Amino acid sequence: MPKHHGSYHSISDLKESPIKPKKTLQAFTSAALVLPGLLLTSAHAADKDRINFQYSRYQEGERNLFGVPNNLKPISADVLHGSGSLSLTDRTKFFYSYTQDTWSGATPITIAPLAANSNNPVLRDNPFGGTTIVGASPLINRTVQLDHDLNPLRQDPRTGQITGQDSRSVMVLSSASPETRNQGNFGLSREWNEAAVNMGGGFSTERDYKSSFGNIGGRLDFNQKLTSLKFGSGYTHSEIGAILDHDASPYITKTAYARQIERKGGSEILRGDRQDWTANIGLTQILTKSALVDVSVGYTHSNGFMENPYKVMSVIFIDPVALNNNLATPISGDMRALIEQRPNIRNQLAFNTKYIQYIAPFDAALHLNYKFTLDDWGVNTNTFDANWVQPFGNEWTFTPRIRYYSQDAASFYQPYLFSRQTVQMNKFDAGKLPDNFSSDHRLAGFGALSGGATLNRRLSKGINLEAGFEYYTRASAMQIGGGGGNSFADFDYYVASAALRLDMEGVGTSRPGAGNSSHNQHSVVHHQHKIPPAGIMFGHMLDKPGDFMMGYRLMLGRADGHMMHGSHKASDPVIVEQGCSDTLPCRFTPTYMNMRMHMLDIMYAPTKWWNVMLMPTFMDMDMNLRRLDKAPPPVPGVHEHQGIAGHETGAVGDTYFSSLIKLISIPGHRVHMNLGFSAPTGKVDIELRRMAKVDGGLIHFGMQLGSGTWDFMPSLTYTGEKNRWSWGAQVSGVKRLEEKNKSGYRLGDLAQATTWGGYDLTRWLTASVRGAYTWQGAVQRDFDSFNARIGPMDFPANYGGQFWDIGLGMSAVIPGGRFAGNRFGFEWIQPVRNDFNGYQLDRKGMLSATWSYRF
Amino acid sequence: MKEIHYVMIKSMLVVSIGLTGCVNVAPWERGNLAKPQMALDPHPLQSEIQSHNYSSREAAPSHKSSTGGGGCGCY
Numbered sequence: 001m002p003k004h005h006g007s008y009h010s011i012s013d014l015k016e017s018p019i020k021p022k023k024t025l026q027a028f029t030s031a032a033l034v035l036p037g038l039l040l041t042s043a044h045a046a047d048k049d050r051i052n053f054q055y056s057r058y059q060e061g062e063r064n065l066f067g068v069p070n071n072l073k074p075i076s077a078d079v080l081h082g083s084g085s086l087s088l089t090d091r092t093k094f095f096y097s098y099t100q101d102t103w104s105g106a107t108p109i110t111i112a113p114l115a116a117n118s119n120n121p122v123l124r125d126n127p128f129g130g131t132t133i134v135g136a137s138p139l140i141n142r143t144v145q146l147d148h149d150l151n152p153l154r155q156d157p158r159t160g161q162i163t164g165q166d167s168r169s170v171m172v173l174s175s176a177s178p179e180t181r182n183q184g185n186f187g188l189s190r191e192w193n194e195a196a197v198n199m200g201g202g203f204s205t206e207r208d209y210k211s212s213f214g215n216i217g218g219r220l221d222f223n224q225k226l227t228s229l230k231f232g233s234g235y236t237h238s239e240i241g242a243i244l245d246h247d248a249s250p251y252i253t254k255t256a257y258a259r260q261i262e263r264k265g266g267s268e269i270l271r272g273d274r275q276d277w278t279a280n281i282g283l284t285q286i287l288t289k290s291a292l293v294d295v296s297v298g299y300t301h302s303n304g305f306m307e308n309p310y311k312v313m314s315v316i317f318i319d320p321v322a323l324n325n326n327l328a329t330p331i332s333g334d335m336r337a338l339i340e341q342r343p344n345i346r347n348q349l350a351f352n353t354k355y356i357q358y359i360a361p362f363d364a365a366l367h368l369n370y371k372f373t374l375d376d377w378g379v380n381t382n383t384f385d386a387n388w389v390q391p392f393g394n395e396w397t398f399t400p401r402i403r404y405y406s407q408d409a410a411s412f413y414q415p416y417l418f419s420r421q422t423v424q425m426n427k428f429d430a431g432k433l434p435d436n437f438s439s440d441h442r443l444a445g446f447g448a449l450s451g452g453a454t455l456n457r458r459l460s461k462g463i464n465l466e467a468g469f470e471y472y473t474r475a476s477a478m479q480i481g482g483g484g485g486n487s488f489a490d491f492d493y494y495v496a497s498a499a500l501r502l503d504m505e506g507v508g509t510s511r512p513g514a515g516n517s518s519h520n521q522h523s524v525v526h527h528q529h530k531i532p533p534a535g536i537m538f539g540h541m542l543d544k545p546g547d548f549m550m551g552y553r554l555m556l557g558r559a560d561g562h563m564m565h566g567s568h569k570a571s572d573p574v575i576v577e578q579g580c581s582d583t584l585p586c587r588f589t590p591t592y593m594n595m596r597m598h599m600l601d602i603m604y605a606p607t608k609w610w611n612v613m614l615m616p617t618f619m620d621m622d623m624n625l626r627r628l629d630k631a632p633p634p635v636p637g638v639h640e641h642q643g644i645a646g647h648e649t650g651a652v653g654d655t656y657f658s659s660l661i662k663l664i665s666i667p668g669h670r671v672h673m674n675l676g677f678s679a680p681t682g683k684v685d686i687e688l689r690r691m692a693k694v695d696g697g698l699i700h701f702g703m704q705l706g707s708g709t710w711d712f713m714p715s716l717t718y719t720g721e722k723n724r725w726s727w728g729a730q731v732s733g734v735k736r737l738e739e740k741n742k743s744g745y746r747l748g749d750l751a752q753a754t755t756w757g758g759y760d761l762t763r764w765l766t767a768s769v770r771g772a773y774t775w776q777g778a779v780q781r782d783f784d785s786f787n788a789r790i791g792p793m794d795f796p797a798n799y800g801g802q803f804w805d806i807g808l809g810m811s812a813v814i815p816g817g818r819f820a821g822n823r824f825g826f827e828w829i830q831p832v833r834n835d836f837n838g839y840q841l842d843r844k845g846m847l848s849a850t851w852s853y854r855f
Numbered sequence: 856m857k858e859i860h861y862v863m864i865k866s867m868l869v870v871s872i873g874l875t876g877c878v879n880v881a882p883w884e885r886g887n888l889a890k891p892q893m894a895l896d897p898h899p900l901q902s903e904i905q906s907h908n909y910s911s912r913e914a915a916p917s918h919k920s921s922t923g924g925g926g927c928g929c930y
Contacts, residue, residue, distance in 0.1 A: 056904050079904070226878055284895070289884045294895055300916050348916040354895065358887040365892035373915045381915040389892035397891075399898060407914055442914055454898050468901045474912070495908055499900050 048462075049504035049818075051084040053552070053600055055618070055652070056468075056497035063108065063171050063491055068119045072173055075105035078651035080598060080618045082552070086504075087818060088188075095187040095200065100598075102620060102650035104178035104686075108171035109138060109248070110337055111415040111439040111488070112314045113152035116142045118172040138172045140337035141251045144316055145330040148323065150418055153330055162330060169415045169488050171441065172314075174248065177689040177696070180620050180650045181206035194221040198232075207645065208309070211238040215278075228284045230296075236276040242309035243645045244268040252312055253338045256430065260305075267645060270339075272305025282352070290358035298350040306346060311440045312337035314416040315433065317423050334423055335416075340438040342412065348375040364390040378411035379443065382480060397456040401470070402449075406480040409445035412436035415486070441489035447478025452495075461548060461855045462503035470495045500600070502550055504853070532728050533756055533768040533809035534825030535848040538613070538674040538715050539730060541660050542605035542854065551601030551852030553615075559841040560592035563792070567835050572629035579792040579839040587631040588641050588791040590841045593623040593702065597653060601852065611660040619682060619705045620650025625791065641790060647699060653682040654706040656713065669720045676713035678734070682706020684743045688788070697786035698743060700793040701779050708741025724760040729753075736780075744784025748777025748800040756807070764815045768827070770807035776800035778837045798838035805829045809848075825850040 058077040083097030112118040120139045145153040145162060154166040187200025201214035217232025244252065244261075249268055254261060262269045282296025316333035323331055350373040357366045367387040374380045385403035392398065414437060421432055452470030459465065471494045476486040532539035534553075542549055562569045563579075570579070572589070580586040598618040605611045624646030634640050658676030665671075682705035688696025698704075715732035734750040756770035779796035792798040809827030814820055829846040880888075887893065896902050910917035 052900055054900050054904075058908060079907075081900070081903070223878075224882070226880060285878070286880050286885070286888060287878060289880050290887050292888060292893070298916065350916050356893055356895070358890070358893055360887070363890075363892075365890070365897070367897075371915070375916075377914075379914045381913070383915065387897070389897050391890075391892055397897075405909070405913060405915070410914065442912060448913070454901050456898075466898070466900060468898070468904070470905065470908075472908070472912075493908070493912075495904060497901070497904055501900075 049084070049086050051502045051504065051550075052082065052499060054081040054466075054497060054499035055079065055616070056081070056495055058103075058493060058495050060105065060493040061491055063106070063173060064488060065119050065173070066114055066168065066170055066488075068117075068170075069121045070119060070173070072106035072175055073104070075103060075107060077101050077103035078618075082598075083185075091191045093189045093191075095185070095189070097183075097185045097202075099183045100180065100618070100620065100650070102178050102180040102648070104176060106173040106175045107310070108441060108489075109174045109310060110140060110172045110312045110314050111169050111441070112140070112142070112172050112335065113144055113166070113316075113416065114168040114170040114488075115152040115154045115166045116144045116314075116335055117157070118142060118314075119170065138174045138248065140172060140248065140312060140314065140335075142335045144333040144335050146316070146318065146333045147330060150318070150333075152333075171489060174245070175689045177647060177699075178649045178651075178686060179207060180622070180648045181209075194225070195219060207648070208242040209238060209240055211236055213237070226286045229281070230284070231279075231281045233277070233279040235278075238274045238276075238304075240270070240272040240274065240305050240309060242270045244270055245310065248337075251337060253336050253426075256341055257339055270309045272307075272309075274302065274304030274306060276300060276302045280350075290360065292356050294352075294354040294356075296352045298352070300346075300348040300350075302346045302348075303344055306342045306344065307340050307438070308440055309339065311340045311438065313340050313414070313437045313439050316416060316418050317428065318418060318420055319422045320420045323420065333418070336423065338433075338437075340440065341436050342438055343377065343436050346375055346377055348373060362390060364388060377443075378409065379407055381405065381407040395458045397454075399454040399456075400451070401453060402451045404447070404449050404478075406447040406478065407445060408479070408482070409486075410438065410443035413438055413440070413443040413445075415439055415444075415488075441486065444476070444486040444489060445479045445482045446474055446476050446486060446489070447480065448472060448474040449478060463548070463550075463855070464501040464503070466497075466499040466501065468495070468497040468499075500550075500602075502853070531811055531813075531823060531825065531852075532717075532719060532730075533758070533770050533807055533848075534811065534827035534850045535770070535772075535807050535809070535829055535846070536717075536728075536730060536754065536756075538658060538660060538676060538732070539717055539728070540719070541611045541662055541670075541672050542603060543608055545605055545607050547605040548855040549601070549603040549852055550855065551603070551850060553597075553599040553601055554849045555595075555597040555599070555846060557595040557597075557846040558592065558844045559590070560844055561842040563589055563839055564834065564836050564842050565839050567833065570839055572631075575792060575839050576628050576630050576632075579798065580789065580795055584789055585632055586628055586791050586839075587634075588625045589628050589839075590791070590793055591624045591626050593621065593841060595619070595621045601850075609662040613656070613658045613660065613676075615656040615658075617653035617655065617682070618651070619653035620648070621703050621705075622646055622648045623700070623703060623793075628791075638788075647688065647703060649686050649699060649703050649705060651683060651705055654711075655679045655681045658713065668722055669718070671716070671718045674713075674715040674717070674732075676715070678707065678711040678713055680706055680708050680710060680741065682708070684708030684741050697788045698783050700787075701745065701747075701783075701796070701799060702793055704743070707736065707747045708743060709736045709738040709746055711736050726758040726760075726766070727756065729755040740781050740784075745782055745796060746780040748779060750774065750776045754807075758809075758811075764813050766811045768807070768809040768811070770809065770827070772803075772805045772807060772829070774803045774805070776803075792839040795838070798836075798840055801834060801836040801840070803831060803835070803843070804833040805831050821853060823850070823852045 056079045060074040062074050079101040081099045085093055085095045087093050118139050120137050122137055145155055147153055151165045151167050154163050156163050181204060183204040185200060185202035187198060189196060189198035197218040199216045204211040213234060213236040215232060215234030219228055219230045221228050257270055260271050262271060278300045280296055280298035284294045286292045314335055315338050316335045318331055318333050350371060352371045355368045359366055369385045371383040383405045387399055387401045389399045416439060417437055419432055421428055450470055450472035454468045457465045473492040475490045563575055564570060575589055576585045600616050602614045603611055625641045656676055656678050658674050661673045663671045663673055684704040684706055686699045686704055688699050712735045715730055717730040719728040731753045736746050736749060740746050752772060752774045754770060754772035756768050758766045758768040760766050778800045782796055787794055807827045807829045811825035813823045827848045831843045831845060834843055891897060906917045
C-alpha cells in the first residue's frame with residue numbers, strides 16, 4: 001500500500017550519485033528541504049521510482065496436544081509480494097502492490113477438555129506388525145464425564161474406569177488442504193510544497209472471503225516543516241462465503257445461522273458480510289537535530305459478520321437433574337460443537353507513539369514504539385517494540401528488533417461452555433446460552449515476545465537485497481497482569497523473508513550517458529529486435545560486460561472443456577472404463593484447471609559472450625472435479641471428492657539457473673546456447689486433507705508445484721533481424737537427471753522446437769507470430785505413498801503428449817521519457833492440435849506476459 | 856490501568872503539540888534527520904509482513920485496518 005513505502009530514498013540515493021564531496025553539504029541541505037516527506041509514511045512524490053519483489057515464509061511450531069500422537073503438519077504460509085511506485089509527473093505518483101499467500105496445515109477448530117480425547121489419532125496396521133499414525137481426526141461431539149463441580153474426569157480408554165480429575169484443556173486440530181489468497185492495491189498521490197493527498201483502493205480474494213477497500217488521506221506541513229499533520233480514512237467491505245467443512249458439518253450445530261446457510265452442489269455455504277470504517281490522525285514533530293516523535297490515534301468501527309466461520313465452541317450440556325441428585329456418581333456431559341457467535345459490532349481505538357533518536361557515535365538510529373489499543377469487546381492491548389537501525393558504510397544496514405505484546409481476553413472468550421439443559425432430538429434452548437461466545441485462542445488473554453533482524457545490502461546500480469527473520473513466541477503466562485490460564489494455546493512461529501528492491505532512477509543516473517535521451521532511445525531501439533516473443537525463455541543475451549537485467553514473467557495456463565484421448569473427445573463411460581487402471585475404474589474427472597506461474601528473471605553479463613541467469617518461480621494452481629457418468633457408486637472408506645469446492649495449491653516452484661554462451665554474433669544474425677538447470681525447490685508431496693474419515697493422500701501429479709528432480713534444460717537459439725523484420729528459432733529440452741523424486745515418480749522429459757517472425761509496427765512496438773511443436777513424455781514410475789486414485793489425473797500414463805501451438809504476440813519498449821528502457825511483452829499461445837497421452841483435459845491456451853529492465 | 860494509559864497518551868500529545876512552538880531546527884541542521892535510518896519506517900517491506908502476521912495471530916487492530924485488505928485470516 002502506498003502508505004508503507006518509505007520516503008527516504010531520495011536522500012539515501014544521494015550518496016550514490018556522482019556528486020563531488022564539496023557538494024555534500026548542498027546535497028544534505030536540499031535533502032533537508034524535503035524532510036517532512038521523509039518523516040511520513042504517506043506517499044511522497046519526491047521518492048525514487050521503485051520496484052520490490054519479496055518472498056516470505058511463515059512456519060508455526062507444533063501445538064501442544066499433551067502427548068496425543070498425531071502426524072499433523074503445523075500451519076505454514078508462503079507469501080509472494082510485488083510492489084512499486086512510479087512517477088507519473090513530478091508531483092504525482094502511482095503505487096501498486098500484489099500479494100499472494102498460500103497456507104496449509106493443521107488449524108485449531110475448537111478447545112475441549114483434554115479428558116474428552118477429541119484429538120483422535122488415526123492408526124493403520126502395518127503389514128509386518130505394529131501400527132502407524134496415518135492421520136488425525138477431530139472428534140467434536142463427545143460424552144465427557146464430570147464431577148459435581150463440573151471438573152472433567154479422565155477415563156481409562158480400555159476399561160472405561162475413572163482415573164481422576166483432569167481440568168486441562170486442549171486445542172482440537174483439524175487439517176486443511178492448501179488455500180490461496182490474492183490481494184491487489186492501487187493508489188495515487190499528489191504532492192505540493194507543504195501538503196500532500198493520497199488515495200487508494202484494492203481487493204483481496206480467497207475462496208471464502210472477498211474484500212474490497214478504498215482509502216483517502218493527506219498531510220499538511222507547518223512551522224517550516226518541523227511539524228506535519230497527517231490524516232486518513234478508509235472503508236472496507238467484505239463478503240464471506242465459507243464452505244463448511246464437509247466432514248465436520250454433520251457434527252456442528254449451526255442452528256443460529258440457519259438463515260445464512262445456503263446449500264449448493266452438496267456443500268453448505270455460510271454467508272455473511274461485514275463493513276469496516278477507519279479514521280486516523282497523526283502528528284510528526286521534529287524535536288531536535290537528532291530526534292523526532294510521531295503520535296497518532298486511529299478509530300475503527302466494524303459491523304456485520306465478524307465470526308471465524310470455521311471455529312466452533314464446545315458446549316457441554318448437563319442434565320440439571322443429574323447435577324442435583326447429590327450422588328457421588330460422575331455426571332455425563334453431552335459435548336456439542338456450536339459455530340461461534342461474536343458481537344456484530346466492534347469499535348476499536350488505537351494510540352501509537354514513536355520516538356526516533358539518532359545515535360551519533362554509531363551513526364545509528366534507535367526507534368522506540370508504544371501502542372495501546374482498546375475496544376468494546378474488552379480486548380485491551382499493549383505493544384512495545386524497539387529497533388536499532390545500524391548502517392555499516394554505504395552498503396550494509398543491520399536492524400535488530402525486539403517486540404513485546406500483551407492482550408486481555410475478549411469478554412465473551414471461554415475455552416468451552418457448560419449449559420444446564422439436555423439436548424433432545426438435537427434441540428436445545430439457545431436462550432440459556434450466552435449471546436456471544438468464542439473459543440478462538442486469538443481472543444484469549446496472552447503475551448507474546450518476538451525478536452528478529454533485518455539485513456540490507458546495497459549493490460551498485462540501485463539494486464538492494466533485504467533479508468529478514470523473526471521468531472515469535474506466545475505464552476499465556478506473559479500476559480500483563482494476568483495468569484493467562486490458557487497455556488494450552490501457547491505456540492511459536494518464525495518468519496523468514498528475502499526481498500529485492502530496484503530503484504529505477506538511481507539506476508539511470510549511475511549509467512554513463514544516461515540522461516541523454518537520444519542515447520537511451522538509440523540503445524533501446526537498437527536492442528529491441530533481439531527480444532523474442534514473450535513465451536520464449538532464455539531467448540536473448542546481454543551484450544555489455546557488467547550489464548544487469550531484471551525481469552518478471554507471468555504465465556497463465558488453463559485447461560477445461562472436454563476430456564480428450566489422443567486427439568479425440570472421450571466420453572464419460574470410456575473414461576470410467578479405461579482412464580484409470582484395469583482394476584480400478586475412474587470415478588472423477590477434472591472440470592477445469594488453472595495454472596499461474598510467477599517468475600523473476602535475474603540476468604547478469606560477466607563478459608560479452610557469457611551471461612548467467614537465476615529464475616526463482618512461484619506457482620499456484622486450482623482445479624475442480626466432477627463425478628463421471630456411470631462411475632461406480634461411492635464405497636465406504638474410499639476417498640470421494642465432495643461438495644463444490646475445488647483444490648488449490650501454491651508456493652515456491654522450481655528454481656532455474658543457467659549459463660548462456662554466445663556462439664555467433666555477426667550483424668543481423670546471432671546464435672547462443674543455454675545450459676540450464678532446474679533445482680527441485682517446488683514441493684512434490686502436497687497432500688489433500690483427510691475427509692469423511694478417509695485420507696486424501698498426495699494430490700494429483702499435475703497439482704504438485706515442481707518436478708522434484710534436478711533437471712537439465714539446454715536450448716539453442718538463433719535470432720536474426722533486418723530493417724523492420726526480425727525472426728528466430730529455438731530448440732530446447734528438459735531432461736530429468738534423477739530416477740525419481742521424493743514422492744517416487746519422475747515427470748516426463750520434454751523437447752520443443754519453435755520458430756517466429758516479427759515486424760516492427762512502430763519504432764517501439766513489435767508484433768510477432770510463432771509456431772511451436774512440443775513433445776512431452778508421460779510421468780514415469782508412480783507415487784510411492786498413498787494417493788486416492790480417483791480419476792485420470794492420478795495415473796502416470798495420462799500425462800504428456802504432442803502439441804502444436806500458434807503464438808500471437810506484441811512487445812513494446814518504451815523509447816523515451818520517464819520510463820525509457822522498460823520492456824513489456826505479451827503472447828497468447830493457442831493450441832492448434834493436441835495428441836494427448838491417455839486421458840487428459842483439453843488445453844485452452846496460455847498467456848505469457850513479461851516485463852524487463854536493463855541496468 | 857486504563858487511566859494510566861490515557862494519561863500517558865494525552866501527555867505525549869500535549870508535549871508534542873507544545874514542543875512545536877519552541878523547537879527550532881534550521882533546514883541545514885537536519886542532516887542527521889534526513890538519514891535513511893531515521894525514516895519513520897526504515898523497512899516498509901518487513902513492516903508489512905510483520906503486521907500481517909501479527910494481525911492474523913493477535914486481536915489488536917493493525918495498521919492494515921486503515922488501508923483495508925488482509926483477508927480473513929481464518930486459520
